[in-house]
Amino acid sequence: EVQLVESGGDLVxxxxxxxxxxxASGFTFSNYWMHWVRQAPGKGLVWVxxxxxxxxxxxxxxxxxxxxxxSRDNAKNTLYLQMxxxxxxxxxxxxxxxxxxxxxxxxxxxxxxxxxxxx
Amino acid sequence: EIVMTQSPATLSVSPGESATLSxxxxxxxxxxxxxxxxxxxxxxxxxIYDASTRATGxxxxxxxxxxxxxxxxxxxxxxxxxxxxxxxxxYNNWPPWTFGRGTKVEIx
Numbered sequence: 425e426v427q428l429v430e431s432g433g434d435l436v437x438x439x440x441x442x443x444x445x446x447x448a449s450g451f452t453f454s455n456y457w458m459h460w461v462r463q464a465p466g467k468g469l470v471w472v473x474x475x476x477x478x479x480x481x482x483x484x485x486x487x488x489x490x491x492x493x494x495s496r497d498n499a500k501n502t503l504y505l506q507m508x509x510x511x512x513x514x515x516x517x518x519x520x521x522x523x524x525x526x527x528x529x530x531x532x533x534x535x536x537x538x539x540x541x542x543x
Numbered sequence: 544e545i546v547m548t549q550s551p552a553t554l555s556v557s558p559g560e561s562a563t564l565s566x567x568x569x570x571x572x573x574x575x576x577x578x579x580x581x582x583x584x585x586x587x588x589x590x591i592y593d594a595s596t597r598a599t600g601x602x603x604x605x606x607x608x609x610x611x612x613x614x615x616x617x618x619x620x621x622x623x624x625x626x627x628x629x630x631x632x633x634y635n636n637w638p639p640w641t642f643g644r645g646t647k648v649e650i651x
Contacts, residue, residue, distance in 0.1 A: 459640075468630065468642055468643070468644045468645050469579075469581075469587065469630055469632075469642040469645075470642070471638070471639050471640045471641065471642070474638070474640075483638045484638075485638070485639050486639075519586055519587075527592070527634075528575070528634035528637060528640070529577035529589065529592045529632060529634050530577070530579070530587070530589060530632070531589050531592075531598065532589075533586035533587050533588075534586060535585070535586050536586060
């Protein structure tokens with residue numbers, strides 16, 4: 425069974441940093457592109473970042489470019505999101521999600537972890 | 544960036560009736576569109592990909608159609624578990640991968 429379990433969400437002050445993790449199981453993690461998608465309270469889904477299967481290519485939404493870094497450890501089956509210079513508008517539930525092989529929609533999602541940026 | 548517009552924002556439907564949700568793209572997508580269902584406090588769930596292909600385990604009462612810039616998700620004979628928010632997502636031109644703002648299907 426495919427499972428994605430996020431962790432690391434917390435309350436952080438504006439300008440602060442946080443690292444999110446997503447532990448994957450039930451599939452060969454190193455074969456899949458992985459993503460972070462966020463959802464502000466009461467709002468819709470917004471794609472944040474993606475990393476290809478071997479970690480060689482990363483892409484970011486303009487809103488987080490230069491502040492967030494996506495990475496992965498295929499030996500540990502874990503995806504990460506390092507979030508720096510956090511702003512109030514980064515407050516959201518952050519989901520990790522998977523693309524099926526050679527497809528570009530999200531077939532599995534984690535349950536999400538809440539990041540709150542507030543003083 | 545491709546902008547996705549969903550309508551209506553809220554749809555009130557009685558159980559057993561059908562619901563038709565619309566999604567429009569600002570550019571042609573060919574058939575590169577997915578639909579997701581999200582219930583409160585839960586992760587999104589893939590329903591439809593390639594505009595009309597049901598994902599594994601999705602009941603036949605969910606159907607998708609459309610091409611180019613106009614797409615529809617139809618839920619026939621709504622069950623209690625179908626009341627949720629539905630999002631469309633394009634994957635024709637990326638990055639970014641973009642979602643619509645969602646349609647909430649509520650009990651009438």
